[in-house]
Amino acid sequence: MTNRMTTGPARRALALLLFLTGWLGLGVLAAAPASAHVRIVSTAPGEGARLSSAPAQVSVLLSESVGIQQDSLRVLDERGGRADTGPVFQPGEVAEELAVRLRPGLPDGSFRVEYAFLSTDSHPVRGTFVFVIGDGPLVTDSGTVSTTTATDATVDVISTGARWAAFAGVVLLGGLVFVPACRPAGRADPVVRKLVRCGCAVSGLAAVAAFLIQGPYVAGRGVSSLFSADLLATTLSVSYGKLLLLRLGAVAVLAVLAGRLLGPGPPLSARLNARYENLAMVAGFVVLLSFSASGHAAADPVPYFTITADLAHLGAIAVWSGGLVQLAVALRRESPGEDLAAVAARFSRIAAVSVAVVVLSGAFLGLRHLPSLSALWSSGYGLVLLAKLAAFGLLLMVANLSRMAVRRMAIRRETTGTAGIAVLTTNLTRLRLTVGTEVAIAVVLLGLAARLSTLSPDA
Numbered sequence: 001m002t003n004r005m006t007t008g009p010a011r012r013a014l015a016l017l018l019f020l021t022g023w024l025g026l027g028v029l030a031a032a033p034a035s036a037h038v039r040i041v042s043t044a045p046g047e048g049a050r051l052s053s054a055p056a057q058v059s060v061l062l063s064e065s066v067g068i069q070q071d072s073l074r075v076l077d078e079r080g081g082r083a084d085t086g087p088v089f090q091p092g093e094v095a096e097e098l099a100v101r102l103r104p105g106l107p108d109g110s111f112r113v114e115y116a117f118l119s120t121d122s123h124p125v126r127g128t129f130v131f132v133i134g135d136g137p138l139v140t141d142s143g144t145v146s147t148t149t150a151t152d153a154t155v156d157v158i159s160t161g162a163r164w165a166a167f168a169g170v171v172l173l174g175g176l177v178f179v180p181a182c183r184p185a186g187r188a189d190p191v192v193r194k195l196v197r198c199g200c201a202v203s204g205l206a207a208v209a210a211f212l213i214q215g216p217y218v219a220g221r222g223v224s225s226l227f228s229a230d231l232l233a234t235t236l237s238v239s240y241g242k243l244l245l246l247r248l249g250a251v252a253v254l255a256v257l258a259g260r261l262l263g264p265g266p267p268l269s270a271r272l273n274a275r276y277e278n279l280a281m282v283a284g285f286v287v288l289l290s291f292s293a294s295g296h297a298a299a300d301p302v303p304y305f306t307i308t309a310d311l312a313h314l315g316a317i318a319v320w321s322g323g324l325v326q327l328a329v330a331l332r333r334e335s336p337g338e339d340l341a342a343v344a345a346r347f348s349r350i351a352a353v354s355v356a357v358v359v360l361s362g363a364f365l366g367l368r369h370l371p372s373l374s375a376l377w378s379s380g381y382g383l384v385l386l387a388k389l390a391a392f393g394l395l396l397m398v399a400n401l402s403r404m405a406v407r408r409m410a411i412r413r414e415t416t417g418t419a420g421i422a423v424l425t426t427n428l429t430r431l432r433l434t435v436g437t438e439v440a441i442a443v444v445l446l447g448l449a450a451r452l453s454t455l456s457p458d459a
Contacts, residue, residue: 038119038299039063041096045131054106054133058084058113059091059099064299066098066117070234073100074114083111108134116219121299122240123456124218152222156454158209159217164450166206169251170287170314171446172199174322176258176280182323182346185335186262192329193262199322200255203287207248211235214244240294247290253283288315295453296369306368313361320354321442323347328439331432344406344431355396362392369457381455388448395441398434405431 041061045051058075068088075084084100091099098117111133116126175196179186186192215231216222225231235241257280260268268276288311297303297310327347334340366385376382405428 038066038117038123038125040115040125040127043113043129047129047131049131050135051131051133054102057091057099057101059097060115061094062096062098062117064120065095066119067238068098069117069238071230072115072117072234073098075100075102076112076114077106078109078111106133110137118214118218118238118240119299119456120239121296121456122214122294123454124220126218126220152216152220154223155213155216155221158213158223160450160454162206162209162213163453164447165202166210166291167446167450168443169199169201169203169206170291170318171321171442172196172325173203173251173254173284173287174318174320175199175326176254176261176284176322177319177350178323178326178347179262180277181350183326183330183338183343185338186326186330187267188264189329189333189335190264191333192326193258193264195325195329196258196262197255200251200258203251204248204255207244207251211241211244214240243290243294247287250283250286250290254280254287257283284315284318285311288318296457297365300368306365309361309364309368312357313365316354316357316361320351320358321439321446323351323354324435324438324442328432328435331428331435340428341406344402348403348406351399355399358392371457375457379457381452381457384448384452384455388445388452391441391445391448395438395445398437398441402431402434402438405434 039062041063043061044059045055058073060073068090070088073084073088074082077083083103083106085103086101088098088100091097109132110130112128112130114126114128116124118124172195175192179192179196212226212232214235215228216225218234219225219231221228221231236245257276260276261273261280267273289307291314292298292307292310295310297306300306327344330338330343331340370376370382370385376386
């Protein structure tokens with residue numbers, strides 16, 4: 001049986017998931033078709049332009065407003081020296097247009113403009129174009145705009161690894177839902193507390209790593225620029241950097257609250273326990289929002305609905321996968337007098353709702369992000385998405401085996417005698433195996449999700 005303290009968190013978590021699911025359904029009906037991610041619409045001077053005199057400034061028009069990002073525009077002369085002066089600014093009332101002023105008295109010759117902007121969904125767009133003052137030749141064979149987004153290989157690996165660690169940390173934090181809702185006896189288990197503290201530590205370190213690596217990732221530089229003051233200042237000036245700091249603060253709050261909720265001391269009063277649980281839900285929501293507001297969902301023309309869907313998607317994954325990790329611990333470390341069949345049955349109900357939210361929100365986000373159906377097999381983003389879908393399908397198959405084992409345990413729980421004990425032992429062994437397999441598949445799934453978050457759907 002469960003008491004009011006254990007059913008309260010479960011009801012609040014399920015109510016939140018159901019609310020997000022209903023709101024997502026409204027978004028499916030109301031949202032407009034998705035458009036491409038940030039790109040260069042036009043430049044002034046134009047690509048390969050030949051000018052009779054030096055212009056006062058160089059400007060680019062983007063497909064979306066990315067805010068003023070310092071050092072995102074650089075103009076270089078034939079010797080590689082800086083031909084621009086002053087900060088990047090908005091030359092007019094068009095928020096999508098950015099410019100940089102040129103040094104007065106520039107001589108005739110070729111000039112290369114380098115740009116590196118950070119899209120709303122944290123993807124970089126980099127490239128160059130060339131213009132000529134006077135009758136000199138172009139410094140490159142072609143004056144066309146480059147759409148390359150080449151990233152240093154080491155930086156790319158570190159960036160993907162930081163994102164995987166961030167997702168893994170969120171999953172471990174999902175144990176804060178499982179323990180009060182499904183296994184109150186786990187409050188006294190030191191392994192449970194260590195897993196949640198590990199989730200806080202991994203989430204915090206991943207946020208710091210993501211903040212440091214973002215500058216070189218966007219600028220196309222190597223790890224030697226990891227602590228570049230200019231790049232760090234640029235990251236801090238954009239919304240992505242601010243959201244990472246917000247996540248770091250929310251994780252710190254969760255670390256404090258987890259110590260109160262899962263402490264080894266005497267049980268908290270019902271009122272104080274509920275207060276801490278509510279504060280933990282708010283801090284957890286902020287952590288999830290820091291992901292959704294800086295990913296692909298934020299680049300949608302109607303971000304309100306896609307961010308809501310992404311929140312529901314990531315939140316349901318955290319509750320489900322985090323619960324799986326904690327369930328695996330419970331199956332290996334049964335507390336005295338604990339009914340594992342009841343623990344598994346309570347989690348099974350929460351997992352069913354979580355899976356429904358993951359499927360619905362994932363389908364909606366896939367339709368919004370993919371530019372076309374053919375992109376599923378013709379783009380890197382689509383291929384990784386297919387791999388993620390295959391892993392998720394395999395996870396559902398194994399989860400169904402776990403559900404069947406839980407049902408058999410519930411049916412046979414009242415059976416007495418040696419036969420009943422043998423049946424329970426057999427089903428418990430199967431459940432341990434299937435839950436362990438689910439955790440392993442979830443680890444792979446998080447890796448695919450991390451890689452997917454580094455790819456642009458329009459690439």
